Amino acid sequence: MSPLLISLKVACWVTVLILPPGVLLGLLLARGGFRGKSLIETAATLPLVLPPTAVGYLLLRLLGRYGPLGEPSLGFDLDLLFTWKGAVLASGVMALPLVVRTARVAFEEVDPRLEGMARTLGLGRVRTFAEITLPLARRGLLAAAILGFSRALGEFGATVIVAGSIPGRTQTLALAIFNDMQIGHDREAMTLVAVTVALAFAAVFTVEMLLRKRPDVA
Amino acid sequence: MTPWLLVDITLPLDRFTLSVKWETSGPALGIFGPSGAGKTSILESIAGLRRGARGTVRVGGETWLDSARGIVRPPEARGVGYVPQDALLFPHRDVLGNILSGGGRARRSGAPRVDPERVLEVLELGDLRHRDVSGLSGGERQRVALGRALCSGPALLLLDEPLGSLDLPLRRRILPYLLRIQKEFAVPTIYVSHEATEVTLLCREILVLEAGREAARGRPEEVFIDRAIFPMARAGGFENILTGRVVEASRSVATVELEPGTRLTVAAQGQAVGQDVIVAARAEDLILSVHPPTGLSAQNILAGEIREIRQPEGGDGVIGEDGGAGQVVVVVRVGRLGVPLLATVTTQACRQLALAPGGRVHLVCKANSLHVLATR
Numbered sequence: 127m128s129p130l131l132i133s134l135k136v137a138c139w140v141t142v143l144i145l146p147p148g149v150l151l152g153l154l155l156a157r158g159g160f161r162g163k164s165l166i167e168t169a170a171t172l173p174l175v176l177p178p179t180a181v182g183y184l185l186l187r188l189l190g191r192y193g194p195l196g197e198p199s200l201g202f203d204l205d206l207l208f209t210w211k212g213a214v215l216a217s218g219v220m221a222l223p224l225v226v227r228t229a230r231v232a233f234e235e236v237d238p239r240l241e242g243m244a245r246t247l248g249l250g251r252v253r254t255f256a257e258i259t260l261p262l263a264r265r266g267l268l269a270a271a272i273l274g275f276s277r278a279l280g281e282f283g284a285t286v287i288v289a290g291s292i293p294g295r296t297q298t299l300a301l302a303i304f305n306d307m308q309i310g311h312d313r314e315a316m317t318l319v320a321v322t323v324a325l326a327f328a329a330v331f332t333v334e335m336l337l338r339k340r341p342d343v344a
Numbered sequence: 345m346t347p348w349l350l351v352d353i354t355l356p357l358d359r360f361t362l363s364v365k366w367e368t369s370g371p372a373l374g375i376f377g378p379s380g381a382g383k384t385s386i387l388e389s390i391a392g393l394r395r396g397a398r399g400t401v402r403v404g405g406e407t408w409l410d411s412a413r414g415i416v417r418p419p420e421a422r423g424v425g426y427v428p429q430d431a432l433l434f435p436h437r438d439v440l441g442n443i444l445s446g447g448g449r450a451r452r453s454g455a456p457r458v459d460p461e462r463v464l465e466v467l468e469l470g471d472l473r474h475r476d477v478s479g480l481s482g483g484e485r486q487r488v489a490l491g492r493a494l495c496s497g498p499a500l501l502l503l504d505e506p507l508g509s510l511d512l513p514l515r516r517r518i519l520p521y522l523l524r525i526q527k528e529f530a531v532p533t534i535y536v537s538h539e540a541t542e543v544t545l546l547c548r549e550i551l552v553l554e555a556g557r558e559a560a561r562g563r564p565e566e567v568f569i570d571r572a573i574f575p576m577a578r579a580g581g582f583e584n585i586l587t588g589r590v591v592e593a594s595r596s597v598a599t600v601e602l603e604p605g606t607r608l609t610v611a612a613q614g615q616a617v618g619q620d621v622i623v624a625a626r627a628e629d630l631i632l633s634v635h636p637p638t639g640l641s642a643q644n645i646l647a648g649e650i651r652e653i654r655q656p657e658g659g660d661g662v663i664g665e666d667g668g669a670g671q672v673v674v675v676v677r678v679g680r681l682g683v684p685l686l687a688t689v690t691t692q693a694c695r696q697l698a699l700a701p702g703g704r705v706h707l708v709c710k711a712n713s714l715h716v717l718a719t720r
Contacts, residue, residue, distance in 0.1 A: 246392070249445075
């Protein structure tokens with residue numbers, strides 16, 4: 127498989143898998159007033175500021191033969207290390223903070239009084255969330271998904287440690303660029319860079335459009 | 345009649361603790377008071393949107409709140425139609441979508457069915473039904489919010505200054521909709537306003553709230569002549585409210601009969617003969633004369649008798665609190681009119697004319713200073 131396809135596959139899986147917990151966590155942080163909130167907040171931001179290699183190394187130790195999630199401790203093999211699934215895990219962890227933060231802002235911009243109004247009209251909590259909160263936050267949540275996707279697309283440090291850089295199997299765009307550069311394939315590297323720039327530009331541009339304040343979504 | 349509404353709540357607020365208790369069997373209760381008196385907090389407590397509210401709320405035989413017995417119904421299980429000051433329309437739905445938002449509850453509740461089509465018609469929203477709510481004017485937004493509340497099958501309507509964000513001419517245009525709603529749908533209503541005219545028009549019973557406590561309660565025409573309450577009403581411009589029927593209409597003026605023998609001439613505003621109307625006369629706009637006046641351009645001269653003369657709070661006619669400086673309120677009974685008319689004059693004029701209770705006076709008013717609202 128080409129690096130582009132591997133990257134897209136990994137990024138798509140990351141988006142699908144981290145969106146539900148990311149949105150839930152964002153909602154919790156936006157609406158919940160509970161003890162330990164700032165602790166969760168900090169933990170959810172950590173991957174954003176840690177060196178990706180540190181996160182990758184931690185995951186490697188966690189999943190390694192003698193780690194708590196290794197085959198001897200679990201009794202079966204998760205089979206994540208040095209596979210594309212490992213790349214999904216690594217870049218997923220790295221992308222989660224962006225999703226949580228963006229989703230949180232999206233929910234914070236929904237006026238809680240609108241939710242109260244929906245309740246007085248007979249809608250329970252769940253229906254209020256589904257019919258009022260979610261549709262009103264949809265642009266921000268879409269932006270969260272795209273940001274998560276783009277972050278996963280560009281992840282390098284954690285991925286290389288957990289998934290390696292196996293051409294045709296785990297070598298994503300970011301890894302392939304590094305590889306081509308090291309072996310002097312400058313033209314190939316440049317082509318891949320151009321592809322990533324195009325993808326990133328499209329993604330970030332879309333997010334900017336989505337998050338731009340529109341007067342009718344006050 | 346058995347009371348349909350019992351409210352007995354306390355709620356700590358920033359500057360004071362809200363504490364009110366009343367029960368009523370009347371169809372519409374007005375809550376009147378200056379901004380920041382806690383009016384909105386009462387409505388939010390009844391709606392179940394204030395977690396800190398303690399006490400009892402019973403509506404139509406159902407208990408919504410009874411903190412002593414640990415009963416706190418969530419807002420969705422209460423059945424209020426809440427119209428806040430800023431309408432709070434759902435921005436992602438069109439007009440019809442907003443109006444139908446509470447339709448599910450209306451169907452489940454078994455409440456007398458309110459037909460959304462009828463609501464659109466009464467509120468004149470039919471042509472706007474597929475419009476985006478972001479493009480609506482202030483008055484249209486309030487009407488949509490009213491429609492949404494009505495179509496949710498409410499046991500109780502909570503109207504929080506529904507006209508508060510509108511300018512005066514627009515208020516005057518929306519008021520008839522509220523009157524129509526009262527007539528047509530007959531849902532018990534709590535109406536909050538800092539406009540004496542509005543509460544007087546819409547409610548036969550009002551509660552005056554000041555810093556979280558009841559300052560007075562009763563029929564509006566009785567409460568508002570209270571010397572402690574009148575300055576508050578006056579701040580919003582006190583208006584006498586009279587009801588009558590149009591008996592004559594020409595291009596320039598219309599004649600309204602308030603009761604047999606008592607008629608008012610008002611500037612024509614498109615009234616038709618036979619129409620029921622409400623005439624509002626500002627207390628400041630009424631002139632008093634001790635002799636029958638002649639040769640005046642003013643079209644209305646009503647003979648009456650002074651029932652009492654009230655000095656606003658502050659006493660001795662020196663300085664009243666908010667703008668009542670040197671003013672007295674003269675309460676005049678005219679013929680067999682059900683309500684007394686209030687006129688404000690300066691203490692100096694009161695002295696010069698030697699006004700006193702029991703004295704005969706003539707109330708003079710220009711046709712142009714009477715506001716007319718159609719109710720049908």
